[in-house]
Amino acid sequence: MAGSEEINANESKMVVPLTTWILISNFKLAYNLLRRPDGTFDRHLAEFLDRRVPANSTPINGIASFDILISSLLLRLYFPSDTPTLPDFSNPLFRHPFPVILFFHGGSFAHSSANSAIYDSLCRRLVHHCSPAVVISVNYRRSPEHRYPCAYDDGWTALQWAYNQAFLRNSPNSNPNIFLSGDSSGGNIAHHVALRAAATSNIILSGNILLNPMFGGQCRTPSELKLDGKFFVTLKDRDWYWKAFLPIEADRDHPACNPFGPNSVPISGLPFPKSLVIVAGLDLTHDWQLRYVHGLKEGGHDVKLVFRESATIGFYLLPNNDHCHVVMDEIRNFVSSNCH
Amino acid sequence: MKREHQEIGGDGGGGGGGLTGMVGGGKGKIKEEDDEGVDELLAALGYKVRSSDMADVALKMEQLEMAMGSNAGAAPDDSLIAHLASDTVHYNPSDLSTWLETMLSELNTPPPPLPPAPADRHLSYDLPPAPAPAVSVQSSIFDTIAPAESSTITTVDFSAPPPPSARPVTGPRVSYGPTETPSDLTGTRERKRMRSSSASSSSSRGGGVAGIGSVNTTTTEASSISPAAPGPTVVIVDSQEAGIRLVHALMACADAVQQDNMKAADALLKQISVLAASQGGAMRKVASYFAQALAGRIYRIHPQQDCSLDSAFSDILQMHFYETCPYLKFAHFTANQAILEAFAGRRRVHVIDFSMKQGMQWPALLQALALRPGGPPSFRLTGIGPPQPDNTDALQQVGLKLAQFAETIHIDFEYHGFVANSLADLEPYMLDPNRTGGTVAGADEEPEAIAVNSIFDLHRLLASPGAIEKVLGTVRAMRPRIVTVVEQEANHNSGPFVDRFTEALHYYSTMFDSLEGGACSGGGSGGAVESGAGQQQDQLMSEVYLGHQICNVVACEGAERTERHETLTQWRSRMVRAGFEPAHLGSNAYKQASILLEFFAGGDGYRVEERDGCLTLGWHSRPLIATSAWRLADAAAR
Numbered sequence: 019m020a021g022s023e024e025i026n027a028n029e030s031k032m033v034v035p036l037t038t039w040i041l042i043s044n045f046k047l048a049y050n051l052l053r054r055p056d057g058t059f060d061r062h063l064a065e066f067l068d069r070r071v072p073a074n075s076t077p078i079n080g081i082a083s084f085d086i087l088i089s090s091l092l093l094r095l096y097f098p099s100d101t102p103t104l105p106d107f108s109n110p111l112f113r114h115p116f117p118v119i120l121f122f123h124g125g126s127f128a129h130s131s132a133n134s135a136i137y138d139s140l141c142r143r144l145v146h147h148c149s150p151a152v153v154i155s156v157n158y159r160r161s162p163e164h165r166y167p168c169a170y171d172d173g174w175t176a177l178q179w180a181y182n183q184a185f186l187r188n189s190p191n192s193n194p195n196i197f198l199s200g201d202s203s204g205g206n207i208a209h210h211v212a213l214r215a216a217a218t219s220n221i222i223l224s225g226n227i228l229l230n231p232m233f234g235g236q237c238r239t240p241s242e243l244k245l246d247g248k249f250f251v252t253l254k255d256r257d258w259y260w261k262a263f264l265p266i267e268a269d270r271d272h273p274a275c276n277p278f279g280p281n282s283v284p285i286s287g288l289p290f291p292k293s294l295v296i297v298a299g300l301d302l303t304h305d306w307q308l309r310y311v312h313g314l315k316e317g318g319h320d321v322k323l324v325f326r327e328s329a330t331i332g333f334y335l336l337p338n339n340d341h342c343h344v345v346m347d348e349i350r351n352f353v354s355s356n357c358h
Numbered sequence: 359m360k361r362e363h364q365e366i367g368g369d370g371g372g373g374g375g376g377l378t379g380m381v382g383g384g385k386g387k388i389k390e391e392d393d394e395g396v397d398e399l400l401a402a403l404g405y406k407v408r409s410s411d412m413a414d415v416a417l418k419m420e421q422l423e424m425a426m427g428s429n430a431g432a433a434p435d436d437s438l439i440a441h442l443a444s445d446t447v448h449y450n451p452s453d454l455s456t457w458l459e460t461m462l463s464e465l466n467t468p469p470p471p472l473p474p475a476p477a478d479r480h481l482s483y484d485l486p487p488a489p490a491p492a493v494s495v496q497s498s499i500f501d502t503i504a505p506a507e508s509s510t511i512t513t514v515d516f517s518a519p520p521p522p523s524a525r526p527v528t529g530p531r532v533s534y535g536p537t538e539t540p541s542d543l544t545g546t547r548e549r550k551r552m553r554s555s556s557a558s559s560s561s562s563r564g565g566g567v568a569g570i571g572s573v574n575t576t577t578t579e580a581s582s583i584s585p586a587a588p589g590p591t592v593v594i595v596d597s598q599e600a601g602i603r604l605v606h607a608l609m610a611c612a613d614a615v616q617q618d619n620m621k622a623a624d625a626l627l628k629q630i631s632v633l634a635a636s637q638g639g640a641m642r643k644v645a646s647y648f649a650q651a652l653a654g655r656i657y658r659i660h661p662q663q664d665c666s667l668d669s670a671f672s673d674i675l676q677m678h679f680y681e682t683c684p685y686l687k688f689a690h691f692t693a694n695q696a697i698l699e700a701f702a703g704r705r706r707v708h709v710i711d712f713s714m715k716q717g718m719q720w721p722a723l724l725q726a727l728a729l730r731p732g733g734p735p736s737f738r739l740t741g742i743g744p745p746q747p748d749n750t751d752a753l754q755q756v757g758l759k760l761a762q763f764a765e766t767i768h769i770d771f772e773y774h775g776f777v778a779n780s781l782a783d784l785e786p787y788m789l790d791p792n793r794t795g796g797t798v799a800g801a802d803e804e805p806e807a808i809a810v811n812s813i814f815d816l817h818r819l820l821a822s823p824g825a826i827e828k829v830l831g832t833v834r835a836m837r838p839r840i841v842t843v844v845e846q847e848a849n850h851n852s853g854p855f856v857d858r859f860t861e862a863l864h865y866y867s868t869m870f871d872s873l874e875g876g877a878c879s880g881g882g883s884g885g886a887v888e889s890g891a892g893q894q895q896d897q898l899m900s901e902v903y904l905g906h907q908i909c910n911v912v913a914c915e916g917a918e919r920t921e922r923h924e925t926l927t928q929w930r931s932r933m934v935r936a937g938f939e940p941a942h943l944g945s946n947a948y949k950q951a952s953i954l955l956e957f958f959a960g961g962d963g964y965r966v967e968e969r970d971g972c973l974t975l976g977w978h979s980r981p982l983i984a985t986s987a988w989r990l991a992d993a994a995a996r
Binding site: 031036037039040041043044046047048050051052054055060062063065066067069070071072073075085087090092094102103104106107108132133135136139157335336337338 | 397399400402403404405407412413415416419422423426434436439440442443444448451452454458602605606609860864945948949952953962963966967968969978979980981
């Protein structure tokens with residue numbers, strides 16, 4: 019056993035820069051402390067350990083942020099700025115079409131917040147790469163305290179709010195260019211909010227950007243079996259998070275987890291947005307993500323897959339590797355070509 | 359000092375690397391003084407790891423992983439994991455190296471045997487019955503400089519101790535030290551052992567400093583004199599249109615004032631009052647206070663009358679503030695936690711309170727000391743306060759009440775009140791037990807463990823040049839075991855007027871929002887609930903209390919402007935320069951403070967955050983006050 023553990027540590031160290039390895043291993047260790055075998059979660063320790071940053075209406079590197087409360091849902095808005103003044107909410111922020119990226123942070127539905135440092139950093143980079151753009155990070159309710167569908171409901175609330183804001187449209191007569199995006203559980207949320215928008219409303223989204231979106235299913239796929247425990251993530255922890263998020267009696271074929279599985283909701287014929295799906299080859303759940311892409315295609319929807327074979331989870335948290343740069347470029351291109 | 363990125367590929371950061379909250383705003387990035395040699399990428403995400411330590415940190419992580427058995431194929435060591443999660447106190451997670459070391463040392467040290475577990479291990483505030491009316495006070499109390507006179511101020515009834523301890527036993531049990539959480543979110547019981555402070559400090563606190571960059575070598579003198587590191591201008595916004603227009607109008611007015619364009623400023627003031635009238639809730643109130651303060655500045659109405667408060671009145675206002683919202687309770691609770699830990703194992707303790715006022719912090723500490731394993735120490739309290747305009751001896755009265763309380767819980771208690779116009783008037787010899795006639799340790803008795811406590815007071819010293827340095831020097835000379843400081847987490851002191859105005863506007867808007875939102879105890883978040891004249895009056899008085907601060911920040915200058923709030927980062931520089939090092943508050947204090955908030959603050963807008971070993975309390979994502987603890991930087995102090 020000791021031998022195989024050494025191999026595990028060495029393997030993951032060989033495919034990411036040391037800084038990234040330390041960052042992700044830190045999360046892995048900390049998160050191990052937080053998940054209890056009985057399915058409960060040490061929320062206080064989680065909050066204590068999480069590194070947070072406040073919003074800052076003084077621009078840093080040309081980007082300012084502020085927080086907004088809709089009832090008790092917190093949103094953090096990021097936008098390009100050169101003065102510390104708050105924008106005028108009653109007028110368009112820009113007079114030409116610009117993307118509004120509604121972002122759902124990752125954390126397997128249980129971890130992190132909109133004001134977590136890793137996500138504040140990522141959102142700022144998104145603004146920078148897609149500039150001029152607004153990014154809105156949603157502080158959705160997390161499991162196990164708040165199971166399905168709370169996170170989706172919060173995403174829906176945020177989308178409706180964004181859709182109705184005058185300052186997020188480039189003119190009173192045009193619709194905003196809203197993209198839903200997220201990494202890990204955030205990617206999952208983006209999908210389901212887009213689905214709800216397509217199925218139940220007139221809101222037309224400009225696109226979906228999913229980064230290592232979190233999907234799964236009851237059966238074990240080859241990638242899960244092959245990569246279990248090798249690159250920071252184990253099947254056991256994936257199972258734990260699904261159990262904590264899904265309804266108590268559900269299994270992983272619940273459509274929230276497995277949208278194109280045995281309990282799938284048909285999406286062909288719905289005005290589902292174009293998707294950009296980024297998959298990391300060393301993410302043990304990548305087979306599920308590929309199935310997701312396949313499911314979208316089968317449903318007649320436009321999807322571009324960017325498969326980074328040697329990328330691990332979290333590669334985008336630090337801008338210190340090629341995967342990150344390529345993916346940011348892909349995102350920028352996707353956003354600009356779908357912004358009208 | 360900016361280091362080139364040495365990571366694989368790319369430019370390391372595009373344009374948007376987020377900065378940690380400590381390093382705020384202003385033009386571009388401002389580095390903290392103790393940042394030398396840290397990995398920049400990790401620093402941007404809130405972790406401080408020296409580049410030279412990276413390999414070592416990685417190694418520790420691997421060791422921990424092996425021990426935890428958390429890789430696939432190995433049986434995870436659930437009991438070890440549970441021990442690391444529940445029993446270990448975590449400190450300063452930003453310092454990865456030390457954090458890992460603490461956990462590794464848990465592997466090597468067998469957990470200390472549990473102390474014999476009589477009922478009092480599950481500590482609770484079983485309140486003493488109200489003290490009998492005629493208590494013969496045996497301890498010596500009165501030794502103030504001002505002559506004792508009868509008091510005419512509102513007295514606080516110590517038979518009903520302040521809220522945290524005021525819950526009946528059947529309610530939530532709040533305790534210090536070994537805790538059993540009354541009902542945590544998950545419903546499981548957690549048992550913590552209180553590690554003796556020496557055990558935890560050896561691996562965590564001492565190393566905590568080294569991990570960040572040992573205090574002795576990295577203090578950057580030059581950047582010191584208030585390194586105008588402005589705090590982040592943080593906003594939680596109400597997106598209603600009129601609210602934003604109001605904010606814009608207020609800032610435009612401040613701008614006009616700064617440009618000395620009084621005509622424009624005057625016109626804007628009129629606009630503001632119209633806009634404010636159509637607003638509701640917190641925004642209207644905040645706008646009125648700021649408008650009033652601007653008017654004071656524009657028309658040069660002598661601000662002293664409006665802005666400085668008779669200290670008795672100020673005490674009353676603060677008591678209402680104490681009742682309405684959890685900031686002061688949090689301040690007292692977290693400071694007391696640090697003091698309690700610092701006093702562990704000490705038989706003679708002395709608290710010097712720079713912020714005595716009505717002494718509301720101390721019953722809870724006394725209670726905790728009374729219940730601590732091993733029994734209470736003998737307790738000396740020196741309360742410092744300003745002279746009373748009507749010659750009443752407020753300090754004396756407060757001391758008497760505390761003595762009565764201490765009597766009922768059988769703590770050997772001694773009190774000295776000390777009147778001073780300014781903390782800068784204090785000299786160490788004044789607080790010497792020999793001089794004050796207090797009890798002096800016999801030759802073979804251990805010396806007193808001293809705690810110095812300041813709640814929202816240190817910033818006043820920044821109005822007089824040299825005062826803070828003098829006071830910190832005096833504190834240092836007392837050789838305290840712990841210094842607890844609570845301050846507003848904002849920069850209302852440096853930069854041009856408009857910057858200060860803007861910061862204050864955002865800060866107090868958030869503060870007032872929290873008064874509205876948190877006003878219903880035990881209820882949901884959202885609007886204030888009408889629940890009685892008492893509560894409304896408390897809220898109103900709290901607003902007046904904050905309103906006076908606003909007036910002072912905006913309308914005053916020079917020596918009159920005493921509300922010179924600075925951020926944790928700025929205070930850290932001052933304390934480190936004065937020869938102190940951080941004494942970290944850990945996950946146990948964090949957890950207890952969070953639980954307290956859940957019970958007493960109602961709604962879930964209040965948030966405790968940990969940053970660099972300090973704890974902050976804020977409204978949603980905006981920290982508003984910060985508690986930090988300090989000890990002498992030289993080892994001889996321990």
